[in-house]
Amino acid sequence: MKKFINQVDDVLAESLTGFASAHANIVSLNLEPHFLTRRHKAENKVAIISGGGSGHEPLHGGYIGYGMLDAACPGHVFTSPSPDQMLAAAEAVHAGKGVLFIVKNYAGDVMNFEMAAEMLPFESATVLTSDDVAVENSTYTTGRRGVAGTVIVEKVVGSLAETGADLAACKALGDKVNSRTASMGVALTSCTVPAAGRPTFDIGDTELEMGVGIHGEPGRRREPMRNADAIVADMVAAILEDLKPAAGSEVLLLVNGFAATPLMELYLLYNSAAKLLQDKGLNVTRSLVGNYITALDMAGASITICLLDDEIRQHWDSPVHTAALRWQR
Template sequence: MKKLINSVDTVLAESLAGFTAAHADIVAADPEGRFVRRAAVTPGKVALISGGGSGHEPLHAGFVGRGMLDAACPGQVFTSPTPDQMIAAAEAVESGAGVLFIVKNYEGDVMNFDMAREMLDRPVATVLTNDDVAVETSSYSTGRRGVAGTMIVEKIVGAAAEEGRDLAALQALGERVNGRTRSMGVALTSCTVPAAGKPTFALGEGEMEMGVGIHGEPGRRRVPLASADAIAAEMVEAVLGDLADQASGDALLLINGFGGTPLMELYLMYDAVRRRLNGRGVTVARSVVGSYVTSLDMAGCSVTLSMLDPETVALWDAPVHTAALRWGA
């Protein structure tokens, strides 16, 4: 394992310390490291709190700030945070209008956020994101994983929260955005969890994992490494097929790197995906290319398509000032 670290036990704390120091104009840290919050609370606004296992940076702490999250709770690497973290975060940033949890659909995350909600003496609603089409839902009751589309939900709901919408409206909006968002990923290499010290899975020199999850969970199938165009074709067809009738009109296209993939390849994939989308009734109205929802040092990327309407385009375009996404502010 080759990593820029001091010891596996201190990775998370040191990385968080660096993050909060580098972005002290935007965020503040809980002294006990349970959460990262906005430097300043906006009174009367619904508090948006997300979180999950670490190792997906900049998700979620990188999305704390004006126009997006109020707080993020980082768990250990790839391990959901514990209820005390969400409780402490809610107590720090909730100001009367209630708390909206944005949770990626993994049983660990769902259960820990559920326990926090049960223990909290404040109004709490939850939006679950489950945009990953790689694994069919039909036969498994766990449901789909929440992956890169989570960032889009956090941005759009974040902008709406800034407008002063209430908890129920934000929850409904989050569910609507999630319902129109689909992703699929591919890995060219495994990631290595620091504490494990070795790659989570083994891919041969000529292999890739199609449909991989953001924790290096296996996907649809392990297949020979294919060209960018062939990968784009499989991903686009999976995403469009799953969106079905919704796949028409304006969309946000996100090409998301997993942490070990250079920007040059992400832009090349963006080009391949766009070419594949040509003539399919989908107009790429907004684009994001970069590593936003990562899987430690895994090489590979995901393709996310989120269908937009005039309201959600406007919310996407609204000012945002976070460590990882910033415009108009």
């Protein structure tokens, strides 16, 4: 294993320290327990908090800032953060209107966020993201996994929270976005967890894993490598079978890299997916291409489609300023 590390046990703390230093105008870091918050605490708004295992950067710390998250709780690599991290983060950013947790549907994350919510001295609610159409169940989840669609939920709900909307409204919008979003991933190589020192799974040079999870969980099937158009066609078909969009629907198309796939290839995948959607009578009016929820050093990508409406589009377009996502209206 060749990685830029000092000691395996220090990877998370050193990485978080570097991140917080590089983006000191946006985030603050607490190390005991680990959590990140906005540098300047927001006032009189629902506090939006997410978190999960590290190794998926820029998720979630990269999305702290105006228009998205107020705090994020990073666990160790591919390991859920603990309830005490979530509790401490919530107490640090609570701004008088309750806390909304945005939680990817993995058993450890769900259990620990639920435990934290039960201990909070103020009102809270949870949006559970479950956009992965690849499998219904896995060793990590009960039901569908939360993957790249989580970024869309965090952006849209974060925007609504900035308007002063109440906790119920923020949760309702998060649930709506999740219900209108679906994702499918594919891997060309495995990832290597630093503590393990070897690839999570073995895959041949002429194979791909269709429907892979962001921790290297098995997908729908192992199959021979094919050209990009054929791979994208299968991914988009699975997503559309789930969403069943009406002809003429307006969609957001996110092509997400797992960290080791060049942008040149990600844009090629986007081109293929956009043409397919156009041929099926769907209008791609919003797009995002890049590494937004990764899997350490895995080569691969995911495609996410979100069915837009006026409300979702408005909050997707609204200003955002974070380390990993930023734009003005």
